[in-house]
Amino acid sequence: MIFIAISGSFMPQLALSNPLLEPSPLPLQAPAFDKIVTSDYEPAFEEAIRLKLAEIAGIADNSEPPTFDNTIMALERAGQSLQRVEAIFYTVFAAQGDSAMEAIDKSVSQKTADANNSIYLNEKLFGRLREIYEKRATLGLDEEANRLLEIYYLDFVRSGAELSVANKVQFRQANIQLADLESQFTAALRGASKxxxxxxxxxxxxxxxxxxxxxxxxxxxxxxxxxxxxxxxxxxxxxxxxxxxxxxxxxxxxxxxxxxxxxxxxxxxxxxxxxx
Known part of the structure; x- marks a missing residue:
């Protein structure tokens, strides 16, 4: 079982009423499961998605020229709260999920897919990434940093960043449909197993x-x-x-x-x- 160890510094004050978004008192920020109830999950997902999209917008709209640090490393740091909520929810869901959690999975899968579309199909963000990628040979990056840059670039390309406007619309719809089908499949498999x-x-x-x-x-x-x-x-x-x-x-x-x-x-x- 893997949990994301995250400091509490990124948490906004408005989120502190939700145990999924507030700093954990346990070692390595391990989840305080005794304080989490099912009704906490969906609001936590919604807030975490909102925070990640705000972070992504800040990267895309940065007026400074794109650099490895202000773009690639900024992408690496973005969405920590969402990573935490996802890690906790899907660990519990896999272990003891019920119909209420299945409904949450269906709802948040759609929202997460829509958020991912907004990130990977963001033209300004991909433009910054592509500019760094195209001049990577001159940046003096070490092997690890260069590989990270390549992975980000390929992830964006494979997620539709270079599609035409019309094809991006179709691609968005396909991603949302796939997220819905994945939720249906998960629910069917859980029911069939039982x-x-x-x-x-x-x-x-x-x-x-x-x-x-x-x-x-x-x-x-x-x-x-x-x-x-x-x-x-x-x-x-x-x-x-x-x-x-x-x-x-x-x-x-x-x-x-x-x-x-x-x-x-x-x-x-x-x-x-x-x-x-």
């Missing part, structure tokens, strides 16, 4: 698992309203860990099938149309 859990009636079907693992399967079944049964949840891999220990062939087959076909069952969680 629905694909293996449920058996007898502990005999789980021969090969330890007594503790079987007890856990019973507890998980009870938690899902299946008292008296046993549940093995799917993990986000094709090969489920329990397959290595289970000795009953039919149980292994069912668990494997549930895993590989989790989002291909013709139900509301079927992701094939989204992928297409």
């Amino acid at each position: 629905a694909g859990a293996l449920i058996v009636d007898s502990p005999k079907a789980l021969d090969g698992l330890s007594a503790g693992e079987i007890d856990m399967a019973a507890e998980q079944a009870t938690a899902e309203g299946q008292r008296g049964k046993f549940l093995i949840p799917l993990q986000n891999t094709t090969q489920q860990p329990s397959l290595a220990a289970l000795t009953d062939r039919s149980t292994r087959e069912q668990l494997f099938t549930n895993s590989v076909k989790r989002a291909e069952r013709g139900d509301s969680n079927d992701s094939r149309e989204i992928i297409t």
